[in-house]
Amino acid sequence: MTGVDDDIWLAGELATAAGALLMRIRADSGLNDHALGDEGDARSNDFLLDRLAAERPDDKVLSEESADDRSRLDADRVWIVDPLDGTREFRTGVRDDWAVHVALWEQGSGLTAGAVSLPALGVTYTSTADPVEATAGLAEPRTSPKPRVVVSGSRPPEFSAAVAEAIGGEVLAMGSAGAKAMAVVRGEADAYVHAGGQYEWDSAAPVSVCAAKGLWCSRIDGSPLLYNQAQVYLPDLVICRRELTDAVLGAIAC
Numbered sequence: 001m002t003g004v005d006d007d008i009w010l011a012g013e014l015a016t017a018a019g020a021l022l023m024r025i026r027a028d029s030g031l032n033d034h035a036l037g038d039e040g041d042a043r044s045n046d047f048l049l050d051r052l053a054a055e056r057p058d059d060k061v062l063s064e065e066s067a068d069d070r071s072r073l074d075a076d077r078v079w080i081v082d083p084l085d086g087t088r089e090f091r092t093g094v095r096d097d098w099a100v101h102v103a104l105w106e107q108g109s110g111l112t113a114g115a116v117s118l119p120a121l122g123v124t125y126t127s128t129a130d131p132v133e134a135t136a137g138l139a140e141p142r143t144s145p146k147p148r149v150v151v152s153g154s155r156p157p158e159f160s161a162a163v164a165e166a167i168g169g170e171v172l173a174m175g176s177a178g179a180k181a182m183a184v185v186r187g188e189a190d191a192y193v194h195a196g197g198q199y200e201w202d203s204a205a206p207v208s209v210c211a212a213k214g215l216w217c218s219r220i221d222g223s224p225l226l227y228n229q230a231q232v233y234l235p236d237l238v239i240c241r242r243e244l245t246d247a248v249l250g251a252i253a254c
């Protein structure tokens with residue numbers, strides 16, 4: 001019998017260890033660009049699947065890098081993992097904005113545990129209410145008090161500027177859904193908005209952590225983010241400080 005604290009601890013331990021593996025691959029494999037990304041995706045996935053099979057043999061897994069085992073739809077507990085989020089940034093060999101995501105979904109409760117590691121920064125965030133001190137590292141330190149809206153560097157939503165304007169802020173591009181969500185947790189940004197495409201594994205662990213830290217997390221129409229669905233496409237999200245929610249959702253709705 002495991003408790004939720006055990007699951008949160010395991011999520012953190014696995015995200016941290018997979019991140020350490022990815023750092024070693026980046027430093028020692030001699031691979032570059034797409035070959036480096038492919039190696040990282042595959043080995044981090046193998047590591048997470050092996051460890052989950054050993055630690056939680058009765059649970060199912062939904063992973064970006066594995067075939068979808070549809071028996072998860074009848075399961076009580078499903079781990080939703082993205083072994084390497086921000087592959088594009090990881091494979092540069094130098095960028096820090098990539099992450100490992102490990103989340104647990106439970107029947108009747110939704111997301112109950114989650115962890116996001118930022119291996120290049122040597123930190124992991126878990127779905128506890130423990131406060132996080134404001135920290136720099138993913139983005140340049142703030143030079144103005146303006147709120148920051150983080151968006152995809154490669155696929156920014158069309159409403160990015162409108163959201164920034166609505167909160168009197170500025171837009172900041174960053175890779176990786178996990179890194180952007182953790183930028184809000186870390187106080188480096190104030191909102192993360194996305195639209196146009198994403199999958200459950202891109203947001204499950206980040207949303208689990210952000211919700212536990214008291215941040216607003218929803219679809220862009222304000223409806224709940226639902227996980228372990230038959231269709232794993234979950235194309236948009238908003239994560240923000242709660243006092244910004246009405247302005248952010250209102251700007252997107254316009």
Ligand SMILES: Nc1ncnc2c1ncn2[C@@H]1O[C@H](COP(=O)(O)O)[C@@H](OP(=O)(O)O)[C@H]1O
Nearest residue numbers: 084085086087152155175176177196197198202
């Ligand atoms: N339009 C889109 N369609 C599908 N996936 C998308 C997407 N935009 C972003 N994503 C996914 O969301 C994650 C963060 O993207 P971004 O850095 O652009 O914000 C990436 O995950 P992976 O790196 O795990 O593939 C990326 O593939």
Ligand SMILES: [Mg+2]
Nearest residue numbers: 082085086202
């Ligand atoms: Mg991803």
